[in-house]
Amino acid sequence: xxxxxxxxxxxxxxxxxxxxxxxxxxxxxxxxxxxxxxxxxxxxxxxxxxxxxxxxxxxxxxxxxxxxxxxxxxxxxxxxx
Numbered sequence: 001x002x003x004x005x006x007x008x009x010x011x012x013x014x015x016x017x018x019x020x021x022x023x024x025x026x027x028x029x030x031x032x033x034x035x036x037x038x039x040x041x042x043x044x045x046x047x048x049x050x051x052x053x054x055x056x057x058x059x060x061x062x063x064x065x066x067x068x069x070x071x072x073x074x075x076x077x078x079x080x081x
Contacts, residue, residue, distance in 0.1 A: 001027060001028065001029045001030070001067045001068065002029075002030050002032055002064065002065060002066040002068075003020065003029055003030070003031045003032065003067070003068050003069075003070060004032045004057075004060065004061040004064070004066040004068070004069045004070070005017065005031060005032075005034075005067060005070045005072070006030075006047060006054075006057045006061075006068075006069060006070065006071045006072070007047075007070075007071070007072040007073070008042055008043050008044060008047065008072070008074060009042055009043075009075060012072055012074070013034070017031050017074060028060060032060075032061070032064050032066055034049065035057065035060035040068050044073050044074070046072055047071065048073060
């Protein structure tokens, strides 16, 4: 099974990859490497609001024939006071 992780930063990716490996020990899974776009354009805005960048993320997964795409965005936004 091929997985693609789309997340805000490299630490998120490390944590998600470790969790996936721990949970699914008996499943043969391969987490695909990030595209150049993912390495450069990180953050919530690139994932949620920039549809052209997000489309590039999805295209990378489609091009590599991934089975599952995991999208992770932190909820660390400070509410207006």
